[in-house]
Amino acid sequence: MEQIAQWIAGRPQASSDAAFLPVHDPVHGKPYAYCPRGSSDDVDAAVAAARAAYPAWSRMSGSQRAQWLNRLADAIEVRSEAFSQCESRDTGKPLALVRDIEIPRAIANFRFFAAACTQSLDQAFHQEAGLNYTLHQPLGVVGVISPWNLPLYLLTWKLAPALAAGNCVIAKPSEITPMSADLLARTAQEIGFPAGVLNIVQGSGETVGAALVSHLDVKAISFTGSTTVGHRIAAVCADQFKKVTLEMGGKNPALVFQDAPAHTLQTLVRAAFQNSGQICLCGSRILIHRDIYADFKKAFVTAASNLKIGAPSDPGTQLGPVMSEPHFRKVLSYIAMAREEGGSILCGGDAVSPSGYEGWFIAPTVIENLPMDSRFCQDEIFGPVVSLHAFDDDDQALALANASRYGLAASVWTNDLARAHRMAAEIECGIVWINTWMQRDLRTPFGGMKDSGFGREGGMEALKFFTEPKTVCIGTLPNG
Missing domain, CATH: 3.40.605.10 (Aldehyde Dehydrogenase; Chain A, domain 1)
Known part of the structure; x- marks a missing residue:
């Protein structure tokens, strides 16, 4: 070697x-x-x-x-x-x-x-x-x-x-x-x-x-x-x-309002699971307005379940393994913790072995019914796992977004310009994306607040x- x-x-x-x-x-x-x-x-x-x-x-x-x-x-x-x-x-x-x-x-x-x-x-x-x-x-x-x-x-x-x-x-x-x-x-x-x-x-x-x-x-x-x-x-x-x-670290919220643009779902699936969720900017807490929660959840879970897991050389692969055995065990332990905390596993939740590979693969996992103060929703897990949460109005969405010791990034999904500006100003983090994710202009400052x-x-x-x-x-x- x-x-x-x-x-x-x-x-x-x-x-x-x-x-x-x-x-x-x-x-x-x-x-x-x-x-x-x-x-x-x-x-x-x-x-x-x-x-x-x-x-x-x-x-x-x-x-x-x-x-x-x-x-x-x-x-x-x-x-x-x-x-x-x-x-x-x-x-x-x-x-x-x-x-x-x-x-x-x-x-x-x-x-x-x-x-x-x-x-x-x-x-x-x-x-x-x-x-x-x-x-x-x-x-x-x-x-x-x-x-x-x-x-x-x-x-x-x-x-x-x-x-x-x-x-x-x-x-x-x-x-x-x-x-x-x-x-x-x-x-x-x-x-x-x-x-x-x-x-x-x-x-x-x-x-x-x-x-x-x-x-x-x-x-x-x-x-x-x-x-x-x-x-x-x-x-x-x-x-x-x-x-x-x-x-x-980051525990980044994505705020999805009733008037979110059509590309929101596709982009948030990528934001949640790209690099198997091992990006500090991934959206791991998805906050959804209650009026659209059921429909959005169904579509999001379907899209997550359909992500292809496999070897890097396969052109169709969308999700690879996590990068080390200790990290693999850490992510699985948090999924087990979510079950103990009363969370409902909507998809994933287990290790998988695509095409017979024996590496550190974890199925994309979506969880709901967890309180925002649960450890699953507060700790940076850094894996292919996300939690879904419903909110009723702008103020509650903002409160849920800021209910974290982290403050790295957030995304806001709305066609209401006034709402977008208000959320961007009041979310406690270093970068806020409006109707996009991971677009970076190298001239801009980058970093986080709080932890x-x-x-x-x-x-x-x-x-x-x-x-x-x-x-x-x-x-x-x-x-x-």
Whole structure:
């Protein structure tokens, strides 16, 4: 089986810890590769390489860094089929989903921030108190920690602005899905990307992640993952006064009103079950006006039941497995909990073995008759499971939507423009979609409220995070 390495100073290196972690194929439930367990020594080596590369990289002009990011985007595009096959095998996702959406979005991340870094954040002011101008300078060495659900897509979402701003980066991908990060590092080496600017350190969160977050020479951490881990990272960064942005969990409501447009049902089925529900933006609490509840429920359950579960290589597959055995058991335990809490299973509710595959497949599951304060409706489950709830009026819909400790995303389905604006203003979350889902303009800020996050990514917000503003004042009047 393949064994991947650490990528430090532009070349593959053996980990100082000789142990390896198995990388599983979720379709078959068996290991097919090995990832280094990693150690704090690996992080130290990567930080040293990044510090050595930093002066030259940070002194490049924005247009020079843009050329490198575009070259990397070009190289990924040339190898897009290899990246798609790699990501699909590592995650169990339908190949079409990876090929058509996730790899193109990873490429777009590099291209967007290549363009953005040629546009200055700096400003100048005069007349009030001398001549003042601001510099937005890179921080130095920064760390990015990305999750297992969208491995390359979310890794590049962090890497691209950090590099564009002039920082050198230590990236820690998930040990569950490490393979596309390794392919990215190999691709960077092949095009001669400056050594030490981009370092990939593989390993567990307990070793590599903790060492990266606590390292005194790492000036910022950008993290996407669970709220539990995010809390721990925030505490360490606060103790060091280290910059941090956290994109964490979600329990996202979808509000369906009587005048919802015709495409609502089809889009919400996708919003609930795409990537087997393993997207932080999935709509997992579907709130439906009581006047249309029965009809909408029937149609939604029928559509969910008809989703094809299967292997990623099958062009007809719409749902693959969940990505690890512990997560598989977690999702099934929540379904069992819903039964205990009095929920009615309308479809799904069980593990399945499509076409004889023995991996971690769970049927799309729809549940009703649960109170909003049940654990099933409050905890982020992150699987192909949703709950349905009826509401009687706008105020109740809003109250149910906000009855969560999370505040990442929501969608509102109505043709009433005044209602749409009111809901968007009063729902407590970082992004509200009106009559759509997962449309993203990379110029806009992205992040959550409450237990869903701290800080914002995307657009100029990301470049601001990865830089430090400095004001320079030139006196134009005599002192005193």
